Amino acid sequence: MTTQAQAQTVFQEAAVHNLEKATKKVRGRRPRPAGSRTSFTLFLCIVPFLILAFVFSYLPLYGWIYSLYDYKPALGLEGSEFVGLQWFQMLVSSPTQMAQISQVMMNTLAISFLGIATSVLPLFFAILLNEIKAPWFRNSVQTLTALPNFISWVLVYMIAFSLFSSSGLVNDVLNDAGLITAPIKFLDSDQNVWLTMTLWSIWKGLGWGAIIYLASIAGIDQSLYESARIDGAGRFQLMRYITIPQLMPTYLVLLLLSIANILNNGMEQYYVFQNAFNKEWIQVLDLYVYNIGMTGNSLSLATAVGMLKSLISVALLLTVNAVSKRVRGESIV
Amino acid sequence: MTTTMTKTLTTAKKGDTSARYRSSPGDIIFRLLNYALFFLFALICAYPFYYLIINSVSANDLSALGDVRLWPVGFHLSNYGQVFQLQGLPMATVVSIGRTVIGTALTVLASAFLGFMFTQTRMWGRKFWYRFLIITMYFSAGLIPVFIIMKTLGLTNNFWVYVLPFVVQPFNVILAKTYVESMPRELQEAAEVDGANILQVFFRVYLPNMTPILATIAIFSAVTQWNSFQDTLIYITDQSLYTLQYLLYVFINQASSLAQAAQNAGGDLGQIAGLATEQTPTSIRMTVSVLVVLPIMFVYPLFQRFFVKGIMLGAVKG
Numbered sequence: 001m002t003t004q005a006q007a008q009t010v011f012q013e014a015a016v017h018n019l020e021k022a023t024k025k026v027r028g029r030r031p032r033p034a035g036s037r038t039s040f041t042l043f044l045c046i047v048p049f050l051i052l053a054f055v056f057s058y059l060p061l062y063g064w065i066y067s068l069y070d071y072k073p074a075l076g077l078e079g080s081e082f083v084g085l086q087w088f089q090m091l092v093s094s095p096t097q098m099a100q101i102s103q104v105m106m107n108t109l110a111i112s113f114l115g116i117a118t119s120v121l122p123l124f125f126a127i128l129l130n131e132i133k134a135p136w137f138r139n140s141v142q143t144l145t146a147l148p149n150f151i152s153w154v155l156v157y158m159i160a161f162s163l164f165s166s167s168g169l170v171n172d173v174l175n176d177a178g179l180i181t182a183p184i185k186f187l188d189s190d191q192n193v194w195l196t197m198t199l200w201s202i203w204k205g206l207g208w209g210a211i212i213y214l215a216s217i218a219g220i221d222q223s224l225y226e227s228a229r230i231d232g233a234g235r236f237q238l239m240r241y242i243t244i245p246q247l248m249p250t251y252l253v254l255l256l257l258s259i260a261n262i263l264n265n266g267m268e269q270y271y272v273f274q275n276a277f278n279k280e281w282i283q284v285l286d287l288y289v290y291n292i293g294m295t296g297n298s299l300s301l302a303t304a305v306g307m308l309k310s311l312i313s314v315a316l317l318l319t320v321n322a323v324s325k326r327v328r329g330e331s332i333v
Numbered sequence: 334m335t336t337t338m339t340k341t342l343t344t345a346k347k348g349d350t351s352a353r354y355r356s357s358p359g360d361i362i363f364r365l366l367n368y369a370l371f372f373l374f375a376l377i378c379a380y381p382f383y384y385l386i387i388n389s390v391s392a393n394d395l396s397a398l399g400d401v402r403l404w405p406v407g408f409h410l411s412n413y414g415q416v417f418q419l420q421g422l423p424m425a426t427v428v429s430i431g432r433t434v435i436g437t438a439l440t441v442l443a444s445a446f447l448g449f450m451f452t453q454t455r456m457w458g459r460k461f462w463y464r465f466l467i468i469t470m471y472f473s474a475g476l477i478p479v480f481i482i483m484k485t486l487g488l489t490n491n492f493w494v495y496v497l498p499f500v501v502q503p504f505n506v507i508l509a510k511t512y513v514e515s516m517p518r519e520l521q522e523a524a525e526v527d528g529a530n531i532l533q534v535f536f537r538v539y540l541p542n543m544t545p546i547l548a549t550i551a552i553f554s555a556v557t558q559w560n561s562f563q564d565t566l567i568y569i570t571d572q573s574l575y576t577l578q579y580l581l582y583v584f585i586n587q588a589s590s591l592a593q594a595a596q597n598a599g600g601d602l603g604q605i606a607g608l609a610t611e612q613t614p615t616s617i618r619m620t621v622s623v624l625v626v627l628p629i630m631f632v633y634p635l636f637q638r639f640f641v642k643g644i645m646l647g648a649v650k651g
Contacts (some may be wrong), residue, residue, distance in 0.1 A: 042456040042531060049447055049501050050462060055482070056498045057469035063478025073484075128367055137368070143634050144375040147382065150629045152560035154582045158622050159381040161585055162388075162615075169384065172399040207378060235360065268563050272582065286476070293477045294567065306475025314472050333471060 067304035087304040101305075107194070108284040112262045114198040119258060121202065122209030123251055127243055129210065130217050131235070142214070145207025156204060157272040160187060187273070193281035197273065212254075213247055220246045253332050256324055260317040263309050285309050382626065389413075389623045393616040412620040415612055421572055421580060422621070429577040432495040433558040439500045440554040441547050447501070448509025449535050470503040476567070483568055490571040495564060499557070505550045512546040513539065552636045556629060581621050584614075 067088070070081040090097055125145075132138050148156070163169045164186035171183040186196070224242050233241065267286035274282050283291065285305070293302025317333060325331045388396040392407025400406070417423055450456065451463050473479070480489075488494040516539070524534045540547075565579040575583075 039455045039457040042450065042453050043458060043462070045531065046447060046450050046456075046462065049443055050465065052497065053466050053469055053501045055486070056479070056501075057473075060474035060478040060482045063474055063481050066478065066481065129371060131364075131367055132371065137371070141371045141375045143637060144379045146637065147630070147633065148378055150556050150560075150633050151626055152562055152578050154562050154578045154585075155560075155622060155625055158581060158585055158618060159385070162384065162618070163381060167399060169399055169402065173402075203378070206374075235363070271566070272562075289476050290567075294480070299477055299481075303475065303477045306477055310472055310475055317471055 063303065064307050066300050067307055069300055071300045071303075073299065083300075087301050088308075090301070091304070103280060104283050104285055104288045107281055108263060108265060110194045111197055111265055111284060112258075114194060115201060115265075116255070116258050116262075118198060118202055119209075119255060120251070121206055123213050123244075123247055125206055125210040126213030126217060126247075127239055129214065130243075142207065142211070146211060147207070148204045149208035151204075153268040153272050156200060156269075160200065160273070185277075188275055188277040190278050190281055193278045197269065197282065200269070200273075212250065216247055216250050217243060249328070252328070253324075256320045256332055260313065260320045262316065263313050382630065385619050385622045385626070389616065389619040393611055393613045396619065397613040397615040412612070412616050413624075416617060416620045416624070419617065421575060422577075424573050425575045425577045425580045426624070428492070428495075428574055429559060431492070432561075432576070433555050436496045436499050436558040437551050437555045439496060440502060440505065441551050443500045444502060444505035444509045444550050445540055445543055445547055446535060447506045448511075449513050449539050450531075451506070451510050452513045453531070466501065466506060467503050480567060489568045490574060491568075492574060494568045495558070495561070495576075498564075499554070502554075505554070508546055508550060509543065512543060516542065548636070552632065555632070559628065577621070577625050581618070581625055584618050584621055 066077070068082060068084060069077060070083050070086075071077065072080050091101055092098060129138060129141060132141070161168065165171070166183040166185065166188075168186075170186070171180070174180045175183070220243065224246070225238060228238055228242055263285055265284045265286060267284070267290050270282050270284050270287045271290065274287065286309075289302045289306045289309070292298045292305070296302075321331050321333050384402075387403075387405045388401050389412055390408055390410060391401040391405045392409070393412070395401055395406050447466070451459060453459065456462075483489055483494060488497070520538050520542075521534050524538050529537065560578060561576070562578040562582065565574070565576050569575065569579075
């Protein structure tokens with residue numbers, strides 16, 4: 001509270017200072033009539049940025065028509081054959097395609113569900129870390145555990161590679177200790193791919209994910225704890241009856257958002273970890289679109305799959321938003 | 334009884350859920366387990382970084398065998414000099430730094446400006462255009478249509494593909510707008526009475542006072558730019574536009590060409606320096622990794638507290 005007040009004062013002083021500087025410079029000029037700053041002039045100032053947003057977010061939507069063609073980049077859209085809904089039909093009619101897309105959907109949903117199931121971990125991380133009293137230990141833990149969040153997936157893969165490859169540190173140590181005779185294939189194996197991917201996500205995201213809960217805990221009204229303590233509540237009762245309920249709104253918002261994003265796992269993590277051995281189980285929807293579109297050159301099919309994914313995601317988001325409005329009286333988007 | 338209770342209450346600080354209890358055995362065990370748990374997790378998070386660093390400065394023949402585990406063995410720094418003789422690495426460093434600096438500057442400026450402009454209630458169609466921007470947060474046309482647009486615009490194999498799509502970021506605009514709304518309205522009115530136009534109001538009065546939120550946006554944007562890998566993968570085939578992240582990925586996956594690169598680079602220097610400092614695929618990977626992660630390790634702890642506040646500030650209203 002005091003720091004906030006201090007910041008406020010500092011900020012106001014700075015503001016006044018800058019205001020004086022600014023007015024000094026323009027003072028002496030003839031004040032313009034108020035009408036010259038029309039509302040349309042203001043709009044013109046932001047037009048360049050609106051154009052950028054339009055080009056990179058709205059214009060690509062036009063590209064959805066590629067899903068109706070047999071698009072060949074060399075021929076252009078005019079030269080490509082119009083095939084109507086053929087790609088969409090193909091997704092469900094051909095058994096091999098159907099089998100492939102089911103596997104991809106299964107991977108996508110499984111990894112997303114594991115992510116959602118482990119989304120309570122940051123909450124418990126924050127609650128337990130809050131029980132640690134030594135400030136130096138708390139701060140070091142917070143800094144060190146949030147660090148992996150700030151590195152790229154490529155570097156995560158580099159770390160995985162140097163620690164878990166057949167000649168990596170972990171296999172070396174296990175071998176030296178006589179626990180194994182042949183190296184364990186942590187990376188080049190189709191075993192437990194969903195689980196290992198989830199574990200890497202946890203390693204990367206847990207410390208950072210806890211920060212929002214730590215901030216919320218700091219914001220909980222202290223009189224709640226005081227009155228509970230007077231009523232004789234112990235450490236665990238305080239956690240259970242005060243901290244957790246107080247964090248629930250934050251948790252629910254994040255949970256709903258992750259449900260809305262259930263098809264969007266992104267592709268970077270899975271792209272860097274994919275190899276010939278784990279490909280079947282690691283290919284999530286985003287990676288699949290990349291693999292068939294960019295390397296397989298089925299641009300139209302990839303567009304069709306990506307389009308369905310986007311539509312379902314937006315529908316999910318709207319649903320989740322409506323549910324949130326009804327249940328909590330608050331919308332999340 | 335009463336005295337201990339008042340003592341308990343007065344010692345309770347903000348965020349302190351436990352105050353001081355009589356230490357029951359259960360409490361002590363809980364505390365020990367708690368400390369042990371966090372010690373272990375912090376170790377798991379930190380050791381890989383330490384491992385990369387000690388291996389990049391250890392004797393290369395030992396690091397290739399995985400024999401460097403706890404501290405540097407045969408300390409030398411020649412890897413850092415030699416790795417820059419690898420083909421493409423100096424250029425990749427320039428590209429990575431370039432996109433981070435230019436991209437961050439543009440993002441910060443655009444976010445601040447848009448955040449400020451969207452508080453101007455007089456603006457024509459303000460609510461509509463604000464929604465127009467925010468909506469882009471929630472949908473994407475998909476990889477392929479975006480790729481085709483980039484190609485049509487001539488942005489494939491073009492440095493600007495690293496920068497332009499990142500300039501307008503709805504979330505950053507929300508953060509900046511929320512911040513401007515917390516500033517006193519009178520600032521603008523006073524400046525306008527003195528004849529300042531809208532750009533003067535922004536650049537001379539508002540921008541200098543937005544530092545906390547600008548720093549937050551800057552650090553997030555810089556980390557994203559520095560770490561970005563996917564755009565190189567999708568839009569770039571020209572090797573002179575590779576970023577450090579992409580080059581690292583190439584190095585991890587192409588052991589044979591890397592061994593070749595190591596021999597070429599070590600050819601003149603390596604032989605003089607002897608076996609221990611001759612480049613190996615492992616030493617190259619470790620050294621490039623450290624180069625990639627070092628800027629973040631320096632910047633991040635300095636800013637941590639700062640941007641946690643920043644994100645809370647903007648997220649509250651979202």
